[in-house]
Amino acid sequence: MEYVARFASPRHGRLLTSSLAFAVALAGITGCHGPTVGEVNDGGAGSGGAAGRGGAAGGGTGGSGTGGAAGKAGAGGTAGGGGAAGAAGGGGGAGAGGAAGKAGTGGVAGTGGAPGTGGVAGAGGAAGMAGAGGPAGAGGAAGSAGGGTGGAPDGGTAQDAGPDGGDPNIIWQYLAPAGATASAVAVDSAHVIHVAGAHGNNGFQLRLDENGNPLGADDEPLDPYTYTDFSDVAIDAADNVYFVGELNNGGSDTSAYVRWGGVGGTSWGHTETYAYGQPTVQGARLRWVGAKIDSQGRLVVDGQEYYNFYFHLILRRYLPAGGYDLDFAEPTLLNDEGYGLTLDGQDNIYVAGVVFSTTNQAQITGFLAKFAAGGGQTFSTPLPNKSTCTGGQTYAASPAFDGSGGLWLLGNDCDHEIILRQYNSTNGVPLRNADMNTTPNSNNAQARLASDGTTLAFVGSGGWSANEVGFQLTDTDLQGTPIRKFSLALTHGTYNDALTGVAFIGRDRIVVGNTMGATTAASQIWVARIRAP
Numbered sequence: 001m002e003y004v005a006r007f008a009s010p011r012h013g014r015l016l017t018s019s020l021a022f023a024v025a026l027a028g029i030t031g032c033h034g035p036t037v038g039e040v041n042d043g044g045a046g047s048g049g050a051a052g053r054g055g056a057a058g059g060g061t062g063g064s065g066t067g068g069a070a071g072k073a074g075a076g077g078t079a080g081g082g083g084a085a086g087a088a089g090g091g092g093g094a095g096a097g098g099a100a101g102k103a104g105t106g107g108v109a110g111t112g113g114a115p116g117t118g119g120v121a122g123a124g125g126a127a128g129m130a131g132a133g134g135p136a137g138a139g140g141a142a143g144s145a146g147g148g149t150g151g152a153p154d155g156g157t158a159q160d161a162g163p164d165g166g167d168p169n170i171i172w173q174y175l176a177p178a179g180a181t182a183s184a185v186a187v188d189s190a191h192v193i194h195v196a197g198a199h200g201n202n203g204f205q206l207r208l209d210e211n212g213n214p215l216g217a218d219d220e221p222l223d224p225y226t227y228t229d230f231s232d233v234a235i236d237a238a239d240n241v242y243f244v245g246e247l248n249n250g251g252s253d254t255s256a257y258v259r260w261g262g263v264g265g266t267s268w269g270h271t272e273t274y275a276y277g278q279p280t281v282q283g284a285r286l287r288w289v290g291a292k293i294d295s296q297g298r299l300v301v302d303g304q305e306y307y308n309f310y311f312h313l314i315l316r317r318y319l320p321a322g323g324y325d326l327d328f329a330e331p332t333l334l335n336d337e338g339y340g341l342t343l344d345g346q347d348n349i350y351v352a353g354v355v356f357s358t359t360n361q362a363q364i365t366g367f368l369a370k371f372a373a374g375g376g377q378t379f380s381t382p383l384p385n386k387s388t389c390t391g392g393q394t395y396a397a398s399p400a401f402d403g404s405g406g407l408w409l410l411g412n413d414c415d416h417e418i419i420l421r422q423y424n425s426t427n428g429v430p431l432r433n434a435d436m437n438t439t440p441n442s443n444n445a446q447a448r449l450a451s452d453g454t455t456l457a458f459v460g461s462g463g464w465s466a467n468e469v470g471f472q473l474t475d476t477d478l479q480g481t482p483i484r485k486f487s488l489a490l491t492h493g494t495y496n497d498a499l500t501g502v503a504f505i506g507r508d509r510i511v512v513g514n515t516m517g518a519t520t521a522a523s524q525i526w527v528a529r530i531r532a533p
Contacts, residue, residue: 171530174208174214174527185233185503186234194235196233197229197230199219201224201225201226203219203229228247241263244256244301246285256287276307284305286305301318313336336356339398347373348370352398367383368381369381379427379428392415400449400451407424409422409449416442418437418458420456420458420476446459456476458473460498470498496515499511499513500513501513508529
């Protein structure tokens with residue numbers, strides 16, 4: 001049971017959805033943006049234009065009507081109401097609410113358009129602008145998702161379509177069809193967003209442009225009876241994409257697995273596997289968890305090896321043309337495994353992970369270790385449980401360097417506080433403690449840390465209040481002081497929303513995670529572009 005829990009991928013389940021159906025559904029999705037506001041008329045209060053009806057979904061996506069703009073009120077007059085939203089075609093996008101009327105002098109502002117109904121939630125109407133002496137009109141409520149049928153199962157794209165009615169931090173958000181999960185995200189030099197994860201029994205990649213429009217989705221092309229799963233993705237200076245994870249050929253063993261994804265991630269290249277070397281040992285499980293590209297274009301990966309009831313940290317550095325020039329496996333009975341990793345400018349390697357007690361594997365502590373570019377471990381700094389925790393579990397999840405050369409570590413404390421600490425990169429001595437209390441909340445779990453150079457950003461699952469546990473993004477300055485605490489729950493009360501990766505376009509955050517509807521067991525990938533703090 002201990003083994004199953006640790007090697008379960010960070011997703012909610014595996015649905016054997018066909019890759020063809022998923023690709024067809026994805027092809028019918030376009031980016032969804034805010035409501036269109038028309039021109040207003042002067043004079044007396046004009047009524048809002050009627051909304052167009054959505055087109056029928058005949059194998060594609062039904063078009064949605066846009067509510068007409070409200071008339072402009074005359075002096076002292078009442079503004080016309082926003083146009084009603086168009087009804088969605090079968091399973092198509094919901095109609096956008098009409099724009100709110102503009103108040104005249106002393107007039108009352110018009111209210112936002114009615115919400116659309118249908119496949120995905122309609123965007124709320126824009127708030128009316130207050131005239132002189134008149135109060136601002138309220139924005140229309142977001143439409144609730146209906147039961148329409150369309151090309152994209154359980155959703156499609158979304159634009160501020162969460163139950164919170166939209167969030168000003170969100171530039172755009174994208175909700176993928178059901179049946180896939182996301183583990184990591186990276187952005188190439190053309191600002192193409194690459195999401196890595198799993199779809200059914202296959203490793204999976206999703207590509208979006210910088211505006212959230214889907215460009216493609218592909219399953220790992222191995223035999224369908226071969227199980228693969230991507231845990232991380234890395235991109236080199238020439239935009240070659242690399243996916244890492246695990247491979248299972250149907251037996252009791254798994255191998256750590258690397259797939260070359262070609263330039264732009266549009267072609268499947270060769271593969272590398274790393275299996276346990278003693279065929280007499282059954283049930284050996286290996287997988288790569290973290291991946292980074294060093295200054296020479298080499299792919300550095302870390303992960304976990306399990307056999308004979310022990311876990312071991314494994315580490316390799318692959319060459320661009322294949323093969324490897326660095327190979328490390330924990331040689332002792334130290335019961336440890338690697339999670340995230342990062343590199344410095346001299347290609348030294350820093351690994352975060354956990355150590356299991358050899359007498360009680362329910363007791364877990366963290367560590368931060370450094371390996372020299374030429375091989376060999378330089379230091380390993382423990383991250384122990386607090387004295388107030390009995391039999392606790394403390395995780396070191398993800399290290400990262402900031403723009404000033406500071407080495408930071410993200411983790412989860414045994415009392416569910418967020419661990420954020422800075423270390424001396426030469427000797428591993430702790431320099432700064434910026435841990436954060438999250439209520440504390442037993443559902444808090446932080447996954448990845450990254451830096452845009454001037455700030456830190458980390459993602460996971462949790463919330464800053466007991467009423468909203470969901471997607472969580474926290475931004476700090478280079479002293480670890482929070483400058484923004486963002487959280488969003490798409491499925492309130494179910495604890496199904498978790499972010500798993502963060503990357504950057506400029507200083508905007510590209511975050512990726514998974515959600516699951518309250519009435520379905522199928523996971524969906526959620527991707528969003530969050531404004532720079």
